[in-house]
Amino acid sequence: MKIHEYQAKGLFEAFGIPITPGDVASTASEAEALVESLGLPVVVKAQVHVGGRGKAGGVKIVDNLEDVAPTAKRILGLTIKELPVRKVLLTPAVHIATEVYLSILIDRGSRGVVFIGCADGGVEIEETAKTNPEKILRLACSVRELLDLPREKALPFARKLFADANLAEQAVDIMIKMARLFIEKDCALVEINPLIVDDQNKVIALDAKLLLDDNALFRHPELENLRDMDAEDPDELDAKAMGLSFIRLEGRIGCMVNGAGLAMATMDTIKHFGGEPANFLDVGGSSDPKKVVAAFRTILKDPDVQVILINIFGGITRCDDIAKGILASLEEMEVKVPIVIRLIGTNQEAGQALLEGTDLITAGTLEEGATKAAKIGGAA
Amino acid sequence: MSVLINADTKVLVQGITGRDGAFHTAQMLEYGTQVVGGVTPGKGGQEIHGLPVFNSVPEAVDATGADTSVIYVPAKFAKAAMLEAAESDIKLLVTITEGIPTLDVLEAYEVLQEKGIRMIGPNCPGLITPGACKIGIMPGAIHTPGKVGVISRSGTLTYEIVKELTDAGLGQSTCIGIGGDPIIGSKFIDLLPLFEEDPDTDIIVMVGEIGGQDEVEAAEYVSKHMKKKVIGFVAGLTAPPGRRMGHAGAIVGGEDDTAAAKIDKLQGYGIPVARLIRDVAPLVEQAL
Numbered sequence: 001m002k003i004h005e006y007q008a009k010g011l012f013e014a015f016g017i018p019i020t021p022g023d024v025a026s027t028a029s030e031a032e033a034l035v036e037s038l039g040l041p042v043v044v045k046a047q048v049h050v051g052g053r054g055k056a057g058g059v060k061i062v063d064n065l066e067d068v069a070p071t072a073k074r075i076l077g078l079t080i081k082e083l084p085v086r087k088v089l090l091t092p093a094v095h096i097a098t099e100v101y102l103s104i105l106i107d108r109g110s111r112g113v114v115f116i117g118c119a120d121g122g123v124e125i126e127e128t129a130k131t132n133p134e135k136i137l138r139l140a141c142s143v144r145e146l147l148d149l150p151r152e153k154a155l156p157f158a159r160k161l162f163a164d165a166n167l168a169e170q171a172v173d174i175m176i177k178m179a180r181l182f183i184e185k186d187c188a189l190v191e192i193n194p195l196i197v198d199d200q201n202k203v204i205a206l207d208a209k210l211l212l213d214d215n216a217l218f219r220h221p222e223l224e225n226l227r228d229m230d231a232e233d234p235d236e237l238d239a240k241a242m243g244l245s246f247i248r249l250e251g252r253i254g255c256m257v258n259g260a261g262l263a264m265a266t267m268d269t270i271k272h273f274g275g276e277p278a279n280f281l282d283v284g285g286s287s288d289p290k291k292v293v294a295a296f297r298t299i300l301k302d303p304d305v306q307v308i309l310i311n312i313f314g315g316i317t318r319c320d321d322i323a324k325g326i327l328a329s330l331e332e333m334e335v336k337v338p339i340v341i342r343l344i345g346t347n348q349e350a351g352q353a354l355l356e357g358t359d360l361i362t363a364g365t366l367e368e369g370a371t372k373a374a375k376i377g378g379a380a
Numbered sequence: 381m382s383v384l385i386n387a388d389t390k391v392l393v394q395g396i397t398g399r400d401g402a403f404h405t406a407q408m409l410e411y412g413t414q415v416v417g418g419v420t421p422g423k424g425g426q427e428i429h430g431l432p433v434f435n436s437v438p439e440a441v442d443a444t445g446a447d448t449s450v451i452y453v454p455a456k457f458a459k460a461a462m463l464e465a466a467e468s469d470i471k472l473l474v475t476i477t478e479g480i481p482t483l484d485v486l487e488a489y490e491v492l493q494e495k496g497i498r499m500i501g502p503n504c505p506g507l508i509t510p511g512a513c514k515i516g517i518m519p520g521a522i523h524t525p526g527k528v529g530v531i532s533r534s535g536t537l538t539y540e541i542v543k544e545l546t547d548a549g550l551g552q553s554t555c556i557g558i559g560g561d562p563i564i565g566s567k568f569i570d571l572l573p574l575f576e577e578d579p580d581t582d583i584i585v586m587v588g589e590i591g592g593q594d595e596v597e598a599a600e601y602v603s604k605h606m607k608k609k610v611i612g613f614v615a616g617l618t619a620p621p622g623r624r625m626g627h628a629g630a631i632v633g634g635e636d637d638t639a640a641a642k643i644d645k646l647q648g649y650g651i652p653v654a655r656l657i658r659d660v661a662p663l664v665e666q667a668l
Contacts, residue, residue, distance in 0.1 A: 106482055106483070106486065106562065106563065108562050108563065108592045108593070108594075108629070109592075109593060109597075111486070111489060111563055111567075112486065112490075113483075113486065126634060142490055143483055143486050143487040143490060144487060144490070183483060186481055186482075186483055188482065213481055213482045213483065214624070214628065215455065215479050215480060215481045215482060215628060216481035216482070216483070216484075218455075218456065219456075219481070245625075245626040247620070247623050247625065249618075249620065257536075258536055259534065259535050259536030259537060259626075260534065260560060260625055260626025260627040260630060261532070261533065261534020261535065261536065261537035261538070261560065261587070261589055261615050261626075261627065261630075262534065262535075262536040262537040262539075262540060262615075263625070263626060264537075264589060264590070264615040264616040264618070264619055264625055264626075264630070265537050265540070265615040265657060267617075267618040267619070268615060268616065268617045268618050268639075269656060269657070270618075271617065271618045272655065272656060277618060280619070280623075280625055280626070282626040285478070285517075285535070313536045313539050313540055313543075314519070315505070315517060315518055315519045315535065315536060315539055316400075316517050317536075345519055345522075345539065346519055365658070366540065366657060366658075367656060367657075367658055
């Protein structure tokens with residue numbers, strides 16, 4: 001789960017990572033009022049879940065009070081990569097003597113937690129990793145040492161970020177606190193870009209990016225509250241609450257599949273035969289007929305859907321349960337679009353028998369089902 | 381031979397008294413797997429499907445001589461279950477559970493590595509050596525003994541591919557579902573050498589998906605170190621970037637981990653890639 005910069009900075013503050021003061025505003029007048037306490041010059045930063053805010057005009061320094069409201073208003077009116085800006089963070093502009101990059105993350109490649117550093121701050125780190133890999137610093141950590149990262153472990157890394165001993169010690173403090181935040185809140189990424197030195201020789205996090213592990217949210221109800229409902233598709237959240245994994249797409253062929261990999265392969269097959277999937281939907285591993293009903297309801301909310309392709313390979317999921325869910329759905333709601341079904345695996349005979357006498361279009365293989373669905377749903 | 385498991389493998393079930401654990405224990409027994417006991421803390425002394433239940437893994441291993449454990453406990457308790465298994469003398473730990481916090485998986489992985497215990501999963505269907513031993517949740521009936529090894533990040537997609545192989549008369553040596561999480565105990569590259577050494581395996585099918593670089597890393601390894609042929613499949617050509625497609629690990633983060641980029645790289649390393657599920661078996665036949 002993504003959280004906004006201002007929320008991440010709230011967590012930084014709670015864990016003692018130095019940040020610049022600041023607050024968020026949803027309107028131009030709120031922004032203007034904040035400047036009274038924050039002073040000038042001030043930076044106005046769009047709070048939106050995409051990278052590249054600066055390039056999109058979402059970050060501006062304002063020197064005069066009369067410019068605050070118009071600037072805030074303009075940024076609050078922006079839509080950056082399809083996401084509308086609903087809040088801006090205001091924070092005093094600081095003098096930057098030096099800037100570096102620092103993050104801690106779960107690295108799939110090395111299967112471990114690593115600090116990543118780069119003495120060039122404010123950069124696109126992925127880009128630097130490709131063009132100048134020798135500039136990227138790495139420090140692998142054991143999960144068990146994150147709660148109390150040893151200073152002597154962090155120091156050599158920090159010294160490569162900052163040649164100055166005093167600055168390196170400050171960076172070590174920050175790394176220890178980042179590691180604690182990382183493990184205590186179950187993060188996937190904590191990134192400071194840039195981490196700066198101001199004119200008082202203080203090391204400060206000027207930006208904050210934080211990704212939380214969705215799998216761990218159950219033990220952090222306080223973090224679940226940070227979810228930006230404006231940035232979420234309500235249908236996707238509803239589907240999630242019912243135990244479905246659902247993602248809306250652009251096409252006309254609604255999909256209902258068991259298993260994430262098969263759901264992706266089903267979408268790919270539809271596309272191969274000239275159709276466009278309207279969604280990704282994994283009904284999951286259990287075989288509760290209620291989930292099938294919920295899946296129908298979710299798919300049918302999309303007015304573009306012209307046909308539904310159901311592809312079930314029963315393992316834990318039992319075909320008769322799926323069939324019961326389909327019958328219940330047909331009874332509960334008006335399904336005007338044709339349904340193509342491919343149902344095999346555990347209890348397939350029972351499942352197919354239950355569906356006899358319905359209008360469902362059957363298919364023996366995924367390819368056959370995808371072809372039939374694509375024919376009805378038409379190439380867009 | 382076969383890979384990791386065979387008819388002699390003695391299996392313990394952690395979470396054996398739970399709904400999934402109990403159901404799949406029965407399925408494994410029916411398949412002929414030597415399930416020798418189960419563990420549910422606080423329920424030691426009970427019996428289920430005629431098998432003894434113990435309070436802890438070390439106790440169960442001492443009493444039964446199990447060398448493998450499979451975990452069906454809910455995500456919340458999975459870390460404790462994995463760490464407890466690490467305290468015993470088992471050789472192989474298979475975690476079926478989906479939705480375990482990533483740092484829990486990572487910590488367990490670190491400890492299991494230190495103890496020299498191989499970890500499969502989490503968020504996986506398990507593994508099967510057809511006709512000899514099935515550990516996990518896959519439907520046994522679609523498999524048949526043979527010479528094709530299968531390694532896959534997915535569950536039901538693997539069943540599809542295995543069924544295609546079986547229908548084409550291509551039996552399997554061992555099929556391993558490695559799991560759909562970003563952090564898994566055994567990646568393609570960890571298992572490929574075992575299939576390379578296995579005299580019962582002639583060819584390997586590698587089933588990947590979007591997210592991460594495991595398939596590419598594996599393909600490079602295949603081109604440099606393996607004599608046996610590998611056939612690839614990558615799901616998620618139509619997956620939009622930045623969205624988690626069901627599996628926690630299935631997310632396109634950049635231009636390198638899309639399905640299209642992976643297919644290109646795999647082919648670049650000389651691995652034939654099937655575009656449709658039905659193309660897998662013919663490619664295997666061609667390569668043999």
